[in-house]
Amino acid sequence: MNVVVCVKQVPDTSDPDVEVHIDSSGKGVDESKFSFVINDADNYAVEEAILLKEKHEGEVTVVNIGPEAANQVVRMALAKGGDQAIRLDDERFAFSDITATARLLASAIGDLEFDIVMTGCIASDDGYSAVGVTLAQMLDLPHAAMVKSVEVIGDNKLKVGRELEGGLLEMLEIETPCVLTIQTGINEPRYASFKGIRAASKKEIKVMDLEATGLSEDQVGEAGSTAVMVEYSVPVVGELAEILEGDAAETSVKLSGILKEKGLV
Amino acid sequence: MHDIFVLAEHREGELREVTLEILTLAGQLAEQSGGKVTAVLLGSGIDEYAGKCASFADRVLVVDDPMYKDYNSAAYQQALVELIKAEKPHLVLIGNTGQGVDLAPSLAVELDVPYTSDVVSVTLEGDKPVATRQYYGGKIDGRIEFKDADVYVLAIREASTPAGEGGKSGEIQKIDNPVTTEVTVRKFLEYVEAAIGEVDITQSTMLVSVGRGIRDEKNMPIMEELAEAMGADLSASRAVVDAGWLPTDRQVGISGKTVSPKLYLAVGISGAFQHVTGIKGADVVVAINKDPDAPIFQYADYGIVDDLLKVVPALTEKIKEMKG
Numbered sequence: 343m344n345v346v347v348c349v350k351q352v353p354d355t356s357d358p359d360v361e362v363h364i365d366s367s368g369k370g371v372d373e374s375k376f377s378f379v380i381n382d383a384d385n386y387a388v389e390e391a392i393l394l395k396e397k398h399e400g401e402v403t404v405v406n407i408g409p410e411a412a413n414q415v416v417r418m419a420l421a422k423g424g425d426q427a428i429r430l431d432d433e434r435f436a437f438s439d440i441t442a443t444a445r446l447l448a449s450a451i452g453d454l455e456f457d458i459v460m461t462g463c464i465a466s467d468d469g470y471s472a473v474g475v476t477l478a479q480m481l482d483l484p485h486a487a488m489v490k491s492v493e494v495i496g497d498n499k500l501k502v503g504r505e506l507e508g509g510l511l512e513m514l515e516i517e518t519p520c521v522l523t524i525q526t527g528i529n530e531p532r533y534a535s536f537k538g539i540r541a542a543s544k545k546e547i548k549v550m551d552l553e554a555t556g557l558s559e560d561q562v563g564e565a566g567s568t569a570v571m572v573e574y575s576v577p578v579v580g581e582l583a584e585i586l587e588g589d590a591a592e593t594s595v596k597l598s599g600i601l602k603e604k605g606l607v
Numbered sequence: 608m609h610d611i612f613v614l615a616e617h618r619e620g621e622l623r624e625v626t627l628e629i630l631t632l633a634g635q636l637a638e639q640s641g642g643k644v645t646a647v648l649l650g651s652g653i654d655e656y657a658g659k660c661a662s663f664a665d666r667v668l669v670v671d672d673p674m675y676k677d678y679n680s681a682a683y684q685q686a687l688v689e690l691i692k693a694e695k696p697h698l699v700l701i702g703n704t705g706q707g708v709d710l711a712p713s714l715a716v717e718l719d720v721p722y723t724s725d726v727v728s729v730t731l732e733g734d735k736p737v738a739t740r741q742y743y744g745g746k747i748d749g750r751i752e753f754k755d756a757d758v759y760v761l762a763i764r765e766a767s768t769p770a771g772e773g774g775k776s777g778e779i780q781k782i783d784n785p786v787t788t789e790v791t792v793r794k795f796l797e798y799v800e801a802a803i804g805e806v807d808i809t810q811s812t813m814l815v816s817v818g819r820g821i822r823d824e825k826n827m828p829i830m831e832e833l834a835e836a837m838g839a840d841l842s843a844s845r846a847v848v849d850a851g852w853l854p855t856d857r858q859v860g861i862s863g864k865t866v867s868p869k870l871y872l873a874v875g876i877s878g879a880f881q882h883v884t885g886i887k888g889a890d891v892v893v894a895i896n897k898d899p900d901a902p903i904f905q906y907a908d909y910g911i912v913d914d915l916l917k918v919v920p921a922l923t924e925k926i927k928e929m930k931g
Contacts, residue, residue, distance in 0.1 A: 355743050356819055356846075356877070361900065362746040371747065382849075440712065440722060463708075468742055471703070472712040472724045472762075479716035484681060484792035487709035501796070506618070506705035507861055509801030512678070515794040525862075527849035568721035568756065571749040574742065583894060583910035593911045594921035597893065598929055600909060604891060606813065606870045607837055607926055 343398035343494065345391040346451050348405045348461040348474070349384040349419055351412040353377070355466065364574045369437070371574065380415040383462025387524035389531040390492060391460050392423035398494060400457070401425040405450055407435060407443065413547060421534035421542035432551040434559060439567035444476035446562060449555040452481060456519055458500070463488045463523040471523075478521035485521040486514060490528050609642025609734075612696040614687070615649075615660055615667075616706055618678070619798060622656040625702040627770035629763050630663035632729065633700055634771065637665075639731050642697065646777070649686055651676035662773035668694075672784040677795040680710045682786060688717050689785035691758060698736060703762035705862075715760040721753040724762040736761065744879050745902045765861070766884055804856040806840050813839035814868045814889075816859055818882075819846035820875020820896060820915055827852055829919045830874065836926045842866065844876045860885040875915045878903025895919070 353376035355362060363372045380388070391402045404419040404427040406412050416427045428450045435446060451459060459481070461474035471487070478485030490511060491503035498518050503511040505525050534542070552562060564570055586596045601607045611633040616623040626646070633644045646660035646667045653671060660667045668690065674682050687710075691699060699714075701707040703725045715722030726738040736759050738751040753759055808814060815834040821827065834841045841857060848858040859866055860882040867888030874895045876882060883906045886892060894907035895915050904910045911918055 353743075355746070359897070362743045364747065371743070440724070441716070444716075466744065469740070469744075470724050471708040472722070475709060475712035476716055476722075479713035485709070485713065486680075486793070488705055503799065504705065504709065505862055508865070509855060509858070509863055510618075510705075511799040511801075512705070513796040513799055514679070515796060517792045520792075526845065527855075530851065568754045569723040569738075569751050570754075571742075572752045573750045575748045575750070577741070577745070577748045580905050583892075583904045583907035585904070585910045585912060590913060590917035590921040593913060594918060594925045597909065597911065597922060598925040601837075601870070601893075601926075602929060604870075606891065607929060 343394050343400040343458070344403070344456045345394055345400065346403045346405055346454055346456045346459045347384075347387050347391040347419065347424070348447055348459070349388060349415055350381040350406070350462070350465055351378050351408050351415045352381045352465060352467045354379045364576070368573050369571065378411065378414065380418065381462050381465050383464055383524060383526050385462075385531045386526050386528050387460040387462050388419045388422060388424070389529045390524055393529060394458070394492070394494070395423060403427065403454060403456070405447060406430070407446055416547055417542045418534055420545045421538040422532055423538070424545070426545060427547040428550060429547055430550050430555065432562075434552050434563050437564040437567065437570070438562060439569050439571070440470050440472045440476055441568055442562050442566040444473050444480055445557065445566065446555060447473070447477050448480040449557050450550055451477070458518060459483075459521045461521070461523050463525045474521055474523035481521065483520050484516050485523070486516055487523045488525045489522045490525045492522065609637070609640040610694070610696040611637055611642055611644050611698045611700060612691065612694070613644065613646050613664070614699070614701045615646050615656060616702050616704060617650055617653065617656055622659050623702070623704070624770060625704055625765045626660065627663055627773070628766065628768050629700050629702060630660065631771040632763060632768040633698075634663065635768075636698070636729060636731060640697075645694070645696065647687070647690060649675040649683060657779045661777040661779055662775055663771070664775060664777040666777045667779045669779060669781045670784050671781060674784065674786065674790070678706050679790060679793055679795050680713070681793045682790040683710055684714050684717065685786045685790065686784070687714055691718060696758060697734070699758060699760045701760065701762050703764050707762045711760055711762045718758060718760070720756050720758045720760055722760040723751045725764050726761050727764050727767045729761060729763070741880070744877060746900060764880065802856060804854055806857070808840055808842045808857060808859065808866055809864050811840040811842070811866065811868050813837055813870050814842045814859075814866060815839045815872045815874065816842040816844065816876060817847050817853070817874050818844040818876030821847065821852075824850070824852050826916065829916070829923070833919050833923045833926075836923045836930070839870070839872070844882050873903055873907065874919060876903055877901045878906055
């Protein structure tokens, strides 16, 4: 069972101390104060890929689009059990939309031998929930999105559960090779061992630039995009909560008073 | 040429509300462009849904075939490709739902047309749609412009346009199934309902809800103590459930439970759209969060901008005192 897993490096905006500010270009954000992490859902995809490898043998290939700094998340996936990696890196890839991003991944993955391609089901920065399913169609493969369970039930067959609204699971059978977009909570992502981290430093990360992808300049980046994010803006905010001021002692008195007055305690 | 297709969504014997929301949005856009709104309904034994859609659309295109009894992306996609090629709508709107995100991206690739997802608003500039969507968990908006195309596919966020009153009487048009070969690459098996544990949070009158801001499992006891002092049940955002700190049946939001307590106290929850959709029915919402820009403050009635590790124990003490 060979699995390709796509990982994205994203800013850790879950940290409440991190503010997101639009930069002077209007199309980017000030990244100077960000720390970068693997996208949450991709972390679960890496774990699911390694679990399948451990159960059914085979290899895990890690694929990333990102600058050299993204080696951090690629190496961590290798340290957990990935066997080799590909990083697509070229200035001309910047501002790729869903389609151009999936096209880049397809150029790297199309020639590999695999049974399953996994991606996270959503990226925490752009929230598209679309690249994995787009990639599947470009590779002409079946797919299932928002996957919360994976079971191998035959030589070329998986039983997967898709998470729908209200926690409802849609169970389905799907032929391999296929593309699955993995939902958070499907497993418990492991931490890399020291041994794994040492081993990862020796594993190959193949870097591909535009020429290596075989794509042309007008197929990638903004030129290769059909739905382009042209301008960020600060959201129009509706009426905000009444903010209770003061230190914890003061705010807790104020809040408990309000709750009492409303008959809530 | 200005026509709008809306894919109707149904599941387990119900037409989903998102269908009427998107038909309402499509109606607003069509009024501007002079086009017609067509609801596309794929299913089996779906006359009742067709009737409902008809009051929100100029036309309902119905394909009634056992193949579409339950959703299967492969079958749906083939049918939609055929219908779109034959009818040439200008816009195709699909819900950005568990179904839509599994279908719309690959549909757009097969049609070779522009696509974007999780759209919160759409306007028409001339002939072309312009979409607004959110980035960085709702902290920033982005404007999406499309390259010229005959068809644009957009996945629309649930609850971004309230469903209107309807009142149209669209023509219901039944057509033959355009897919003539059996779909084998993917097969629907069954739906499995989420289990309900010892506490059913949809019935709770008071909820203390914990989010990523709690940071560590070892901090969970202060939340339990607060909930106990208040006589509330404990619920959580996705991050806490994913981490295994509370069971799945305590999760509030789109993929968890929709709750309607008298008080919803959101602690360390940033208020992503996926979460706040689940608390629309709450009477009073209070948020405690360190980040003054957290979207949760837009949904809360009262807010405290502070470290929850300081506020929660102080609040627990005050409430205990008050209750004597």
